Amino acid sequence: MSLCPAHGVSPTGCPVSQRAADFDPFGDGYQQDPPDYLRWSREQEPVFYSPQLGYWVVTRYADIQAIFRDHHTFSPSIALEKITPTGEAANAVLASYGFALNRTLVNEDEPAHMPRRRALMEPFTPAALQQHEPLVRELARAYVDRFIDDGRADLVDQLLWEVPLTVALHFLGVPEEDMDTLRRYSIAHTVNTWGRPKPEEQVAVAHAVGNFWQYAGQVLDKMRQDPDAPGWMQYGLRKQRELPDVVTDSYLHSMMMAGIVAAHETTANATANALKLLLQHPGIWRELCEDASLIPNAVEECLRHNGSVAAWRRLATKAVQVGGVDIPAGAKLLIVTSSANHDERHFADADAVDIRRANASEHLTFGYGAHQCMGKNLARMEMQVFLEELTRRLPHMRLAEQQFTYVPNTSFRGPEHLWVEWDPARNPERADAAVLQAKATVRIGEPSGQAITRSVLVQRVDRVAEGIVRLRLVAPDGRPLPRWAPGAHIDVACGDTGLSRQYSLCGDPADAQALEIAVLREAASRGGSAFLHGVQPGDRLRIRGPRNHFRLDEAAPALVFVAGGIGITPIAAMARRARALGIPYQLHYSGRRRAAMAFVEELVALHGDRLRLHITEEGGRHDLAALLRQPVPGTQVYACGPLRMVQALEAATAHWPEDALHVEHFESTIGTLDPSREHAFEVELRDSGITVPVHADQTLLAALRGANIDVQSDCEEGLCGSCEVRVLAGAIDHRDVVLTRSEREAGQRMMSCCSRACDGRLVLAL
Ligand code: FES
Numbered sequence: 001m002s003l004c005p006a007h008g009v010s011p012t013g014c015p016v017s018q019r020a021a022d023f024d025p026f027g028d029g030y031q032q033d034p035p036d037y038l039r040w041s042r043e044q045e046p047v048f049y050s051p052q053l054g055y056w057v058v059t060r061y062a063d064i065q066a067i068f069r070d071h072h073t074f075s076p077s078i079a080l081e082k083i084t085p086t087g088e089a090a091n092a093v094l095a096s097y098g099f100a101l102n103r104t105l106v107n108e109d110e111p112a113h114m115p116r117r118r119a120l121m122e123p124f125t126p127a128a129l130q131q132h133e134p135l136v137r138e139l140a141r142a143y144v145d146r147f148i149d150d151g152r153a154d155l156v157d158q159l160l161w162e163v164p165l166t167v168a169l170h171f172l173g174v175p176e177e178d179m180d181t182l183r184r185y186s187i188a189h190t191v192n193t194w195g196r197p198k199p200e201e202q203v204a205v206a207h208a209v210g211n212f213w214q215y216a217g218q219v220l221d222k223m224r225q226d227p228d229a230p231g232w233m234q235y236g237l238r239k240q241r242e243l244p245d246v247v248t249d250s251y252l253h254s255m256m257m258a259g260i261v262a263a264h265e266t267t268a269n270a271t272a273n274a275l276k277l278l279l280q281h282p283g284i285w286r287e288l289c290e291d292a293s294l295i296p297n298a299v300e301e302c303l304r305h306n307g308s309v310a311a312w313r314r315l316a317t318k319a320v321q322v323g324g325v326d327i328p329a330g331a332k333l334l335i336v337t338s339s340a341n342h343d344e345r346h347f348a349d350a351d352a353v354d355i356r357r358a359n360a361s362e363h364l365t366f367g368y369g370a371h372q373c374m375g376k377n378l379a380r381m382e383m384q385v386f387l388e389e390l391t392r393r394l395p396h397m398r399l400a401e402q403q404f405t406y407v408p409n410t411s412f413r414g415p416e417h418l419w420v421e422w423d424p425a426r427n428p429e430r431a432d433a434a435v436l437q438a439k440a441t442v443r444i445g446e447p448s449g450q451a452i453t454r455s456v457l458v459q460r461v462d463r464v465a466e467g468i469v470r471l472r473l474v475a476p477d478g479r480p481l482p483r484w485a486p487g488a489h490i491d492v493a494c495g496d497t498g499l500s501r502q503y504s505l506c507g508d509p510a511d512a513q514a515l516e517i518a519v520l521r522e523a524a525s526r527g528g529s530a531f532l533h534g535v536q537p538g539d540r541l542r543i544r545g546p547r548n549h550f551r552l553d554e555a556a557p558a559l560v561f562v563a564g565g566i567g568i569t570p571i572a573a574m575a576r577r578a579r580a581l582g583i584p585y586q587l588h589y590s591g592r593r594r595a596a597m598a599f600v601e602e603l604v605a606l607h608g609d610r611l612r613l614h615i616t617e618e619g620g621r622h623d624l625a626a627l628l629r630q631p632v633p634g635t636q637v638y639a640c641g642p643l644r645m646v647q648a649l650e651a652a653t654a655h656w657p658e659d660a661l662h663v664e665h666f667e668s669t670i671g672t673l674d675p676s677r678e679h680a681f682e683v684e685l686r687d688s689g690i691t692v693p694v695h696a697d698q699t700l701l702a703a704l705r706g707a708n709i710d711v712q713s714d715c716e717e718g719l720c721g722s723c724e725v726r727v728l729a730g731a732i733d734h735r736d737v738v739l740t741r742s743e744r745e746a747g748q749r750m751m752s753c754c755s756r757a758c759d760g761r762l763v764l765a766l
Contacts, residue, residue, distance in 0.1 A: 010049035010056075012326050020048040023057060025311075025334070025410040032404070034310045034413070035342035035351075042343055047325040055313070055334040056327055061343035061364070063323040064335045067314055068368040069687045069765075072110060074314040076371050078332055079107040090202035097210025100250065104258040106371065114370060114689040115246045119239045120255075121690075123171075123232045124374045125708050126445040129381060133442055135170060136382050139163045140389045141436075148393060148429075152400065152421040155275060160268045160418070164382055168263035171378065172256070173231015174219050185212035186261045216257040232259070266308045267379045269414025270365075271386050274302035276418055278387075279399045281353050283479075288355070289395035290455075292388055292440035297452050299383045300360035305353055307365030310338040310413045334410065337364040356452045356482075358547070358722070361710055369687035377445050377708065384442045392435060397422040445705050449714030449722055450544070453493070456481070458539045459514065466596040467521045468566065469533055470506070472514050473541065480512035486573035487550035487638075487664070490515060493542040497527040504570035504640070504664065505546060506599075509577070515546065518598050520566040547714065549721050549738060550638075550664040552577060557634040559585040562624070562649060564641025565597070570664050571640050572599055575607060590614035590622040590645070624652040631656040640664040659740040665719055673699065681757035685709060685766040686728055694756070700725075701752040709766055711752055718754035725752045730762035 008016045019040055024030065029037040038059045041048060046060040058064055067074045086094075108116070122128060143163055147153040169175070185208050220233065227237040233256060240247040278285045278298070288294055316331045327333070341363045342350045354360075366373040373379070390397065400419035407416060429435040443451065460472040475481055489504045507516030519532045535541065552559075552574050559578050563571035568589055578585040587607050591597040594615050603611050614622035628637070628649075637660055639649050646663050653661045675697035683700065684691045685707075694703040701723050704711050714722040718736030727750050734744045736751035743749060750762075 008051040010051075011328050011331065012049075014049070016049055016051055017045060020045065020057075021051055023048070023050045024052060026408050030310075030410075031406045031408060031413075034336060034338040038336055038339040039342075042339055047323040047327075050334070053334065055332045056322070056325075058322055058333055058335045059339040059343075060323060061340040061346040064337060064340040064364055065368055067322065067333065067335055068364070068371065071113075071370045071689075073317055073320050074333065075109050075317050076107050076312075076314060077109055078313050078315045086202050086206065087199055090206040093203055093206035094210055097207075097213055099210050099213045101213065101254050101257060104251075104254045106258065106262070110689075112246075115243070116251065117370070117374070118690060119243055119246050120232070120236055121374065121708065123235050124377065125706060126377055127706065129377055129444050132167065132171060132378065133381060133385070133444070136163070136167055136385045137389070137439065139166055140385050144389055144393055148427060149424045151424045152419065155418045155420055156268070156272050156414070156416065160271050160275075160386070161264075163386075164264040164267040164271070165260075167378070167382060168260055168267075171232055171263060172259050173223060173229055173234045174256075174260070175222070185209070185215070186265050213257055216260070217253055220253055220256050262373075263375050263378065265412060266373075266375075267382050269308035269412060270303060270379060271383050272414045272418045273306040273308055274299065274383060274387070275390070275420075276399070276404070276415060277302050277306045277353060279397070279420065282398070283477075284353060284355055285391070286395075288387065289391040291453070292391065293451050293453060294355055295384050295387045295391070295440065296380070296443040297357070297360055298355040299380055299387065300363065301353060301355050301357050302383075303365045304341045304347065304357070304360050304363035307338060307341065307363065308414050309365050309367075309411060311336040311411050312367065313411075337367070338413070340364050356454065358449060358452075358714075359712065361712065370689045372688070374708070376710075381442055381444050388440050388442070392438060393427070393429060394420075394422055395428065396426050445708075445710075449547075449712065449720075450716070453542045453544050456515070456541050456543055458535050458537055458541060460537055461535065464518060465598040465600075466593070468518055468596070468598045469521075470516060470518045470598070471532065471535065472507070472516050473543070474514050476540070478513075481515055482546060483512065484509055484515070484546035485548055486552050486577045487570050488546040488548035489550075489570070490517065490543045490545040490547075492517070492532065493544075494528045494531040497531055499528045499531075500544075501528040501532070504550075504573070506569040506572050509573065515543075518566065518569050547720060549719065550640075550662065552638065553636050553662075554581060554583070556583060556636040558632060558636075559583055560627075560635060560637045561585060561587045562622075562637065562639040562641065562645070563587070563589045564645040565591055567640035567642070567645075567664070568598055568603075569640070571638065572603065574638055575603075575610075579607065579610075585610060587611045588614060588622060588627065590616075590620070590641070592616045594618065624648050628652040628656065631660070633657065635660065637661045638664075658742045663737075665737040673697065678756065679760075681760050681762065683757070684761065684763045686763055687766055699753055700750075700756065704752060704766070711766070713753055716753045718751050721751065723751050723753045724749050726765035728763040728765055731758035732756075732762065733758045 008021060010016055041059040046063060047056060047058050050057050058067065140163055143159045147158050223233055224237060227234050233252065236247055236252050236255065278288065288298055312335050314333045314335060316327050316329055316333065319329045320327050344350050347359065366376040397420045400421045402419045404415040406413060455476060456473040457476045458471055459474045462470045464470045484505055486509060489502045491500050491502050493500050503517035503519060505515055506518050507514060519529055521533045522529045550570055561571045561575050575585060575587045587610055589603065589611065594600060614620040637653060639646060639661065649661060678696040680694060680696045682691050682693045688709060690707065692703050692707040694700050701711055701713055711725060712722045714720045718738065721738040727748055732747055732750045733756045734750060735754040738751055739749060
């Protein structure tokens with residue numbers, strides 16, 4: 001980075017680098033691809049002063065999340081301020097309309113903001129949003145009907161603008177008329193707030209914005225005649241009766257106008273961005289066409305990779321450091337969330353489009369914390385419906401040749417047009433009318449990891465011991481499968497049995513073409529292992545993962561591996577890895593009969609005298625107490641096997657350093673929730689500024705989701721660790737098998753799917 005006073009100095013007197021001086025959020029580079037345009041900044045100068053803009057620009061995930069988290073120090077009050085001040089003529093025009101857009105949920109400070117947010121939240125919860133899905137689907141179908149036989153369409157003009165607008169109007173409770181006028185108004189509003197209209201355009205923009213303002217006021221007056229009608233604004237009017245000081249007239253007028261823009265424009269842009277991205281990756285588009293269950297997470301990945309909100313703005317209310325850089329009081333910050341969404345420190349292989357990405361929904365496109373977008377779940381639902389309708393009815397659609405253009409502004413992004421084309425003769429519904437009526441289940445709220453599956457082909461089935469088969473699974477199209485590390489497992493759906501079983505991967509992690517599992521036929525199988533013993537080469541299976549909550553500590557000075565029976569599968573992969581890394585290790589493998597123990601010959605060949613076999617029928621007995629009598633500092637013990645063996649190991653290592661023993665759990669020890677034995681408690685969410693009750697008959701995870709808070713989840717049985725939340729205060733009743741003893745005792749983390757509060761209250765960093 002070149003630092004030179006010739007490029008100017010920041011308000012703190014630091015020289016500005018060449019690239020910071022050149023930063024232009026209205027130029028083509030930023031407009032076309034903000035994360036790529038700011039790659040240099042994420043890597044070299046994650047917080048810099050832009051003399052052209054007069055803003056401090058922040059580009060890394062952790063810094064931006066910390067800014068969202070502290071909404072007192074980083075005030076949102078400038079979030080809707082014009083980024084380029086308008087001239088006097090335009091201001092006079094705005095004044096002539098009585099334009100007085102005031103604070104809204106987006107840009108108001110405490111203490112006013114949170115009481116309003118709480119008062120108006122209810123209609124946005126997943127339960128309340130459910131009722132809107134039929135309308136979204138009906139509209140999407142009707143609009144697609146209009147162009148399905150044309151072979152060519154501009155999806156922005158012919159679908160994506162009008163449907164979210166109509167949905168937004170319904171949601172807000174606004175009459176449907178004047179749609180074209182509204183469309184013009186909301187474009188003008190974007191340019192007025194976030195863009196840089198030329199002086200000669202400013203007056204025209206100001207007239208449109210003034211008209212929009214007046215229109216919003218008239219509609220609100222109409223609504224006052226019938227405040228019991230459905231709609232969010234009417235809900236606000238009813239709340240006004242209860243809380244007149246919180247939900248004021250001027251507030252409702254401002255929300256009316258801002259709500260129309262926020263509710264539809266961002267969704268239209270987000271869907272256009274998503275479709276553009278997916279159609280640019282035809283392999284991914286095909287996968288979605290073949291498997292609609294992938295759509296909810298694909299929506300999150302599109303929002304992460306190419307969301308419709310590129311950046312937000314904040315005002316520093318006091319002198320503060322961001323990412324180690326001094327920011328003076330009163331400084332304006334441009335926090336580029338689209339850049340944070342491509343930060344390799346948070347998202348592995350961040351530039352890749354991965355619709356199965358486990359943490360895709362951690363994107364910051366909806367913001368985070370107290371000012372997170374309230375309409376996020378409405379937007380998610382609409383995007384899912386659009387993708388589902390289009391993948392089913394137009395799977396053969398492709399992007400037409402075109403130049404993408406964007407309305408120049410720093411924050412809201414989406415192509416003005418999205419031309420697609422297809423051969424109508426190949427429309428699936430011409431051959432089969434049932435295509436028209438099919439629909440997948442839309443997931444309202446945070447996508448669950450349980451929905452992310454992939455199809456694999458059984459390439460080989462080998463019998464590796466009595467009652468044990470090894471399955472070699474490959475991608476149907478021959479592409480590489482996801483990378484995995486020893487200890488990882490996959491979940492396999494067992495045909496139509498409705499059962500899913502977890503199996504550790506036992507092959508070679510370096511072999512990207514295949515995943516291998518070994519399956520023991522359980523005597524008391526409810527259908528899972530029996531089903532897998534019946535599969536043949538050429539069959540297809542559905543799997544989830546690989547996922548890993550049994551990771552090997554590759555920095556350990558020495559390792560002891562203990563496997564019982566089929567528990568050898570993860571342990572075999574770990575021991576191979578220890579050998580490759582040159583870590584001293586011992587491998588203990590016990591079983592009743594040699595013929596029923598998998599991989600014995602391979603293990604002997606690979607591990608030589610580091611392997612000890614303990615075979616009951618041959619007089620062997622595994623004396624764990626003797627093996628582990630003498631604790632060895634630093635040595636880590638990894639074990640997988642029957643419950644009795646695990647319990648014996650826990651007893652044998654009780655005097656070892658804490659956390660020396662690592663056990664693979666496949667079965668949850670938590671039963672179903674029994675409300676008669678639980679107590680209700682409440683959780684204060686420090687970052688979001690709300691308190692959520694958790695009833696005796698619900699999990700913390702369910703309560704958080706019901707309150708519109710995103711938390712990842714997968715197993716929902718305390719096994720995988722994906723629903724972890726940070727705890728700031730309160731005693732935790734831990735019920736998972738993920739955290740170690742010392743992690744539990746530290747009391748700073750908990751699994752929200754199963755663990756609860758010991759007492760009446762917990763404070764969480766959410
Ligand atoms: Fe797996 Fe909670 S979702 S531990």
